[in-house]
Amino acid sequence: MLKVEDLTVRADAVELVREVSFEIAPGERVGLIGESGSGKSLTALSLMGLLPEGVTAAGRATLDGRDLVGVPEGRLKRLRGRDLSMVFQEPMTALNPLMRIGAQVAEVMTLHGRGRQEARARALDLLERVRLPEPAHIARAYPHQLSGGQRQRVMLAIALANEPELLICDEPTTALDVTVQKQMLDLIAEVAPALLFITHDLAVVASVCERVLVMYGGRVVESGPIREVFTRPRHRYTEGLLAASKLTPRGTRLPTIKGSVPAAGHFPGGCVFRNRCPHATPECETAPALTGDGHAHACWHPAD
Amino acid sequence: MTLYLVKRLAVLLASIAVAGVVVFAFMALLPGDPAEIALGVNATPDAVAQLRRQFGTDRPAVVQFFDWFGGLVQGDFGTSYVTSSPVGPQISDRLGVTAVLVLGGMVVALVIAVPLGTFAAVHHRNPLGAVISAVSQAGIAVPAFLAGILLVFVFAVQAQALPSGGYVPFAESPGEWLRSLLLPWLSLGLVQGAVLTRYVRSAVLDVMREDYLRTARAKGRGSTGALWRHGLPNAAIPVVTVLGLQLATLLVGAVVVERVFVIPGLGDLLLNGVAGRDLLLVQGVVMVLVAAVLLINFVVDVTYHLLDPRLR
């Protein structure tokens, strides 16, 4: 359904995302993990056609055969909010402070051809579907009258309004209280048609997704079913990431990642991880390709 | 909201009352006795005393104040000691002219500032946006009366297309009325438009960085549509505040522009009053202008609260 091939994102001469390829099947929930600066958010924004000014995407991405990259804005905006939609990280600022919630939910439907009356009525159903109490009351409220968790549910309602084929969530629970994070994640997993879920939190991705893509330095360095990648990581970066998290069993001691993520444009040539990798050899100066069926990795010296 | 309105209204009325005390106290400092001035140096003490009684200036200042202010509340501005004609009608005659001048200037300013400021914000990365910023920066440096003189030079002296001054009442000839006001409107509006352009630009720039604009685009709006539907209403909130401050500035600017174009408005009346030492007239005009500024601030504050649901 979603097919991404050699997606590259640039700001002037600096490559922020390089030759990223992956697919998402209908109903599949895929996680995209990596630290900040790994290019995961830019990957998502380029699929939506919402890259910031001065940042451009090249390559090919299609949703059911319709092109998403290198397409004029006029055609893209007809897909946005209808065939694919997105929930952002910061719910506090994502809604227009001057508009009532109901109108903001209805807007996404009237924009794509639904009648005003119908959209208003359906907005209430959607608010109920994302488990907001008293939908009629919420619809009349302004954003500042809702909590962060409630606003993120509203964003989810907007995203789901036109029954999209793909939902993209960019760190949707990071800004929320720990107590409401779990509810939100369960809700997303339940209602998402097909999901691209972006996070830096390994535990979160494990609870929501079936498959995972690990990004570092603007590239996908490892991909595969969650269980396999997390129990038997191949790429040395994934290995380090897991070691640094609490997912590893107690007692095992694995080396954590030394140094810190370089700034954009300052990653080494060849394997982007080689300046921080304990297993790097001169061979790593040549970029490794992402190889393997199902569970793939891009590393010259993979773990066992 | 109702509570806020009541409180704000109370502040407005109290401010007007205090302003009345200030204006009255100021004018009470004025050296010279109106009765002596009116009768000249050769007047007999009896005649002076009699006129004082007639003017009411023999009473204590506090009584005089309440007499004056009480009259104001009922629209009675008193009778001039100098011309013996009532002050109120003079002011109301001129008030309309000044109001039309100020509002016309505001319209010119808005017509310039909203499109240009928005354009400069949307194109802040390209040279044309920078040119607009630079021109507005230069426009701010030109006082309204200088703009008036420049406009007269271009349109009256060089092109001979518009009158260099004078005022024709609307009832006399609507066409000439318009012609006589065009340059004054432009003098006030061009300068304020330059100032406002900067504020519109920065308000729109701020709004363009907001997440909800990205949300609107994620819903399927184009960037222009998102700016119109979601951006500009939000940008309007800070702009309304500046607009209120500017209306006050325009009111004062009108005083000077009336002088440049010989327009019989409140400013002209005020300056004539000062020149003729017409105490009650000056007092009355100053009071009207100050009350107008306070009223404008009140309207702006209330509008602000109406526009922003977070303050309701």
Add this chain to the structure above:
Amino acid sequence: MRGRLNAGLLVGGALVGIVVLAALASFFWTPHDPTFVDAARKLREPGGGYLLGADKYGRDTFSQLMVGARTTLYVGIVAVGIAAVIGAPLGVIAGMTPRGWLSELIMRVNDLVFAFPALLLAVMLGAVYGAGTLTAMIAIGVATVPAFARVARAATLQVMVTDYILAARAAGRRRPAIAVRHVLPNISSVLIVQASVSFAIAILAEAALSFLGFGTRPPTPSWGRMLQESQELLFSTPRLALWPGLAIALAVLGFNLLGDGLRDFLDPKLRRIRAEG
């Protein structure tokens, strides 16, 4: 980014510098006596020692501009001085006790003064004491107090929630000490920017007052009055309006650019608090 030179600072500084230099030089030398009336040189064309020509009384325009710069700066300095000395402390007090009755009183009085624009104050003062440079300066200064107080208050409110102030308060320092040792130094850059912007507005106000006859009195040269005197000759000798007009506009532009430039130079974060007109 602190301390980086920028275009506004350079251009604004240069324009202000020219005005200051012209004013200082006028104390020692002007091409001619700016107030000397000579019917023989009436409306003399530029040239021959009269760089910009002479006005209807035969006074040298260039010399008048130089001495006019002095008047402009004099009024600006005193007016901004009055506004800063009264407005800044009031703003700091209001900002340090945001919920107290004193703060409320200060801001209410502030709003009231705000309703009396410089021009009205000057006309009222002029009516009572006779119009002149002094009444103009006082009127402009008093009318500028609210702008200073508001900006100082906004900046103080921001400074008061920073860690070092909280630490000083936790250490039991008294309010006046905190105000002098911590608040003032930290809001000084905001005040400097406000001073520059207010200076530009004071120049505009002085010019308008002199134009109306409520400012500097003859024979002392003033740019605003030069403009007023030139108006009747606009049809025959427009250059008489051109030069003082240009002088006013460039001086105001200079102080405005300097203010913007200083804001970026001293602290880019200041963009949040805008100087008020």
